Amino acid sequence: MTALQILLWVALPYVAMAVFVVGHIWRYRYDKFGWTTRSSQLYENRLLRLGSPLFHFGILFVVLGHIGGVLIPKSWTEAAGISESVYHALAVTLGVIAGAMTLAGAAILVYRRRTVGPVFSATTRNDKAMYVLLVGTIVLGLGTTVLGNLTDHPHDYRETVSPWFRSIFYFQPKPELMAQAPLGFQLHVLSAWALAAFWPFSRLVHVFSAPVGYLTRPYIVYRSRDAHLGTRSPQRGWERTT
Amino acid sequence: MRVMAQMAMVMNLDKCIGCHTCSVTCKQTWTNRSGVEYVWFNNVETRPGQGYPRTYEDQERWLGGWTRTRRGRLTLRSGGRLRKLLTIFSNPKLPSIQDYYEPWTYDYDILTTAPLQEHTPVARPRSLITGEHTKIEWSANWDDNLAGAPELATRDPLIKGIEDKVRFEFEQTFMFYLPRICEHCLNPSCAASCPSGAIYKRTEDGIVLVDQDRCRGWRMCVSGCPYKKVYFNHRTGKAEKCTFCFPRVEVGLPTVCAETCVGRLRYIGLVLYDADKVLAAASVAEEHDLLEAQRQVFLDPQDPDVVRAAEQTGIPRDWIEAAQRSPIHALINTYRVALPLHPEYRTMPMVWYIPPLSPVVDVIRDTGHDAEDHGNLFAAIDALRIPVEYLARLFTAGDPEPVNSVLRKLAAMRSYMRDINLGREPREEIAAGAGMTGEQVYDMYRLLALAKYEDRYVIPPAHAEQAHGLEELATECSLDYDGGPGMGGSGPFGESSGGVSPIAVENFRMLRDRQSSDTMAAPDEKAHRVNLLNWDGKGRPEGLFPPRRQP
Incomplete structure (x- = not known):
């Protein structure tokens, strides 16, 4: 095990995860006001109407696929009676469909962002960096899958990438597994960690405010006036009592 | 009975001269920031006309507000919760910036920096959305005073069928x-x-607000509001809306639009209502019944049972007294001359309108008849079907009867008061013709025509002003100097990220204290920023003048 392997497959994941978690906590506390989707629908709707649902639904399926392929151990699916070949066929078909949806959506959205004047001028450097990392990760992941299957040597990532990824979470990292994986997977994983580390500082935070609570809350929200009126927090002893 | 208090407004449309002062002062106060250039929390529309944003009243297109299902339940017209979540990535009913208008500024710079040339330099319009030169094609009041009406006003959704x-x-x-x-x-x-x-x-005053810290910019409120009065700030990515000037109302001042209204046509006050009855009233089957259903939701603040119930739910005594003196309650339930805007949206709106008699009066005057004679007026109200029908589509879901009744009251007031002003014997039969007594007509005249400031605005302050005043003695933040860390500014995530800069308004009573007290009210030993706006002219606050040079 070389120092580089430890750096890439042990140190980097932990650093990225720490930045991800602490970064989100910090961002939420510091910048609730900036925590938004920053929608540009007001400027342009024709391309967005096509690209945005395509991308978002695509990436939701991609996330589900990753849960199935990375978090769920191979032994579990086999115990459930799903053979490797069935799993592989299923994963590749659904994965390529979802990946293609995501990529097509992202392509439309990036094209829109570049060509529609108001949308382009509302794009920050932060957004551009985020787009590079996000689209880069998607392209690397989809490319690795498609290339691997086209050259007919599909790598069984459930023997390398998945156990390594899980090993990080129970604090017994197995970098040697990841070191065996083909270059495409390694690049995809590195790009994903970079994206994770950048996540809390980008507009991607809106993922964590997916409004599922809307399904159960009452329609009209009543709230009492802020406990302190005026411009500052009340002095100690002057808080409202009711 | 669950008594709640609601701060509400009534506007007397006969007095509106369309000067847009309310819009301008509101914009200066609330939406003079980037990202909301196109936003007018208060706007004045010429009717008939398309309104702002264009044709917002066409709910078959925009699907705003509520609708009643066949089983009698109320549901959002644009679809239920699941449908909302499924269309969250691209809101299908969001008005585009073109439906409002593309905001612009001018190249003012050119006027002073242009080189010497034969022709006068021209400041060309520049879009505030793209930054490019633009052609101005629409605005919030482009069709003001029926400008372009033959083409534009025919697209008013309310004249469908009577074009x-x-x-x-x-x-x-x-x-x-x-x-x-x-x-x-x-x-x-x-x-x-x-x-x-x-x-x-x-819960205290019924004002509807957007929590800027919790808004995530999903834009569903913009399409959900049938009045299109929630707006999307395209710079911050958050929804913004009229706040009923809550920092002013909390200290007993009227809203900016009302305070600056030249025609003095706005009334602000409390109504008490029964929160348990709202949903049933909003779900009545017949649209024509919605007006009466909403009136029934309001409670009589003189009724001892209501007062007791209000006290039990914690409404302070002076609020109940304010509700008893409320001009809103008088106009809606006592004189019954105020009507809600588009009750058929089933949102139970709380800004009501006294429909204008002027279209009727104008017609009579133009034909050379006496426009203050009650006989002429009553006859004209019955005969002039079109203005009445149009008003009914605005205020009563198309039922002409309540509009007729209001117009007859206004006409009766006009005739009845003429006799008094000319020193003649007032005629009870005029008042009776509108179903009122002479005394009621006179009281209504005082409220509508004289419209004293204290009668128009009965706003009880929120019960924390004393704490705030005391607090202000010594709690200025020492970092709050110009450009200091307490001044907000831009965070690393672009404009206005980071901590919030709070909305401040000078406490009304404190300002009055300072202006009227004999001794210095401001703490002069505090090294705080000198605010010339509320400097009382007494004493010499530190930092106002440069230090005196020693000879």
Whole structure:
């Protein structure tokens, strides 16, 4: 095990995860006001109407696929009676469909962002960096899958990438597994960690405010006036009592 | 009975001269920032006309507000919760910036920096959205005073079906102005549409607000509001709306639009209502019954049972007294001359309107008859079907009867008061013709025509002003100097990220204290920023003048 392997497959994941978690906590506390989707629908709707649902639904399926392929151990699916070949066929078909949806959506959205004047001028450097990392990760992941299957040597990532990824979470990292994986997977994983580390500082935070609570809350929200009126927090002893 | 208090407004449309002062002062106060250039929390529309944003009243297109299902339940017209979540990535009913208008500025710079040339330099318009030169094609009041009416006003959603009867030739048409703010509905569909639950109705005074820290920019409120009075700030990515100037109302001052209204046509006051009855009233089957259903939701503040119930729910005594003196309650339930805007949206709006008699009066005067004679007026109200029908489509879901009744009262007031002003014997039969007594007509005249400041605005302050005043003695933040860390500014995530800069308004009573006390009211030993706006002219606050040079 070389120092580089430890750096890439042990140190980097932990650093990225720490930045991800602490970064989100910090961002939420510091910048609730900036925590938004920053929608540009007001400027342009024709391309967005096509690209945005395509991308978002695509990436939701991609996330589900990753849960199935990375978090769920191979032994579990086999115990459930799903053979490797069935799993592989299923994963590749659904994965390529979802990946293609995501990529097509992202392509439309990036094209829109570049060509529609108001949308382009509302794009920050932060957004551009985020787009590079996000689209880069998607392209690397989809490319690795498609290339691997086209050259007919599909790598069984459930023997390398998945156990390594899980090993990080129970604090017994197995970098040697990841070191065996083909270059495409390694690049995809590195790009994903970079994206994770950048996540809390980008507009991607809106993922964590997916409004599922809307399904159960009452329609009209009543709230009492802020406990302190005026411009500052009340002095100690002057808080409202009711 | 669950008594709640609601701060509400009534506008007397006969007095509106369409000067847009309310819009301008509101904009200066609330939406003079980037990202909301196109936003007018208060706007004044000429009716008939398309309104702002264009044709917002066409709910078959925009699907705003509520609708009643066949089983008698109320549901959002644009679809239920699941449908909202499934269309969250691209809101299918969001108005585009073109439906409002593309905001612009001018190249003023050119006027002073252009080199010497034969022709006068021209400041060309520049879009505030793209930054490019632009051609101005629409604005919030482009069709002001029926400008372009033959082409534009025919697209008013309210004249659908009577297009051939509404004339837009200059001499033959009728028009009036409709100032609009957020309705602060009892059953707000914007709040119901918000996936994040960021829009809430305040329990104390019923003002509907957007929590800027919880809004995530899903834009469903914009399409959910049938009045299109929630706006999307395209720079911060958050929804914004009329706040009923809550920092002013909390200290007993009227809203900016009302305070600056030249025609003095706005009334602000409390109504008490029964929160348990709202949903049933909003779900009545017949649209024509919605007006009466909403009136029934309001409670009589003189009724001892209501007062007791209000006290039990914690409404302070002076609020109940304010509700008893409320001009809103008088106009809606006592004189019954105020009507809600589009009750058929089933949101139970709380900004009501006294429909204008002027279209009727104008016609009589133009034909050379006596426009203050009650006989002429009553006959004209019955005969002039078109203005009445149009007003009914605005205020009563198309039922002409309540509009007729209001117009007859206004006409009776006009005739009855003429006799008094000319020193003649007042005629009870005129008042009786509108179903009122002479005394009622006179009281209504005092409220509508004289409209004293204290009668128009009965606003009890919120009960924390003393704490705030005391607090202000010594709690200025020492970092709050110009450009200091307490001054906000831009964070690393672009404009206005980071901590919030709070909305401040000088405490009304404190300001009055300072202005009227004999001794110095401001603490002069505090090294705080000198605010010339509330410097009382007494004493020499430190930092106002440079230090005296020693000889």
